[in-house]
Amino acid sequence: SVRMTRIAAGAGRALMLGPLAVRPAYKNLGIGRRLVAIALEAATKAGMPAVMLVGDEPYYGPLGFKRIPRGQISMPRPVDPDRLLSHEIVPGAMARLVGEVCHADQARIAAQIAAMA
Ligand SMILES: CC(C)(COP(=O)(O)OP(=O)(O)OC[C@H]1O[C@@H](n2cnc3c(N)ncnc32)[C@H](O)[C@@H]1OP(=O)(O)O)[C@@H](O)C(=O)NCCC(=O)NCCS
DSSP states (O other), X not given: OXXXXXXXXXXXXXXXXXXXXXXXXXXXSSHHHHXXXXXXXXXXXXXXXXXXXXXXXXXXXXXXXXXXXXXXXEOSSOOOGGGEEEEESSTTGGGGEEEEEEEHHHHHHHHHHHHHO
């Protein structure tokens, strides 16, 4: 299973990947890596600028994910900042992702309310 959710932070938009899970009986067959590759292909085709996640760098690093600089973004609940990773699709996209991460719909509604005020 792999899921992605549209998120926003500051002026940035991205997809958050997770959960990623493979049934225990099918582990270590390359399914997890393939699911991540399919997710990245889908994100690129959808025109998304970046994919971020909370996960193990030793697993996701070889799949193209890098640590997000400490303090750049925060999550609604506490997470280990060293587990915040991203894969940039559009160069420079990650620099726009700043502050607390929320669902993209929440950011869109807040912008609409601000425009009405
Ligand atoms: C993590 C998970 C998705 C990997 O799925 P998978 O199909 O077994 O992964 P792959 O076959 O593509 O890759 C297996 C390799 O990744 C390594 N690996 C698995 N989990 C790892 C981790 N957390 N950190 C580092 N390496 C990891 C395995 O040791 C194996 O290494 P090898 O190729 O050198 O033998 C699966 O173990 C799982 O469902 N785990 C429980 C849920 C979870 O932790 N999800 C990730 C949340 S961040």
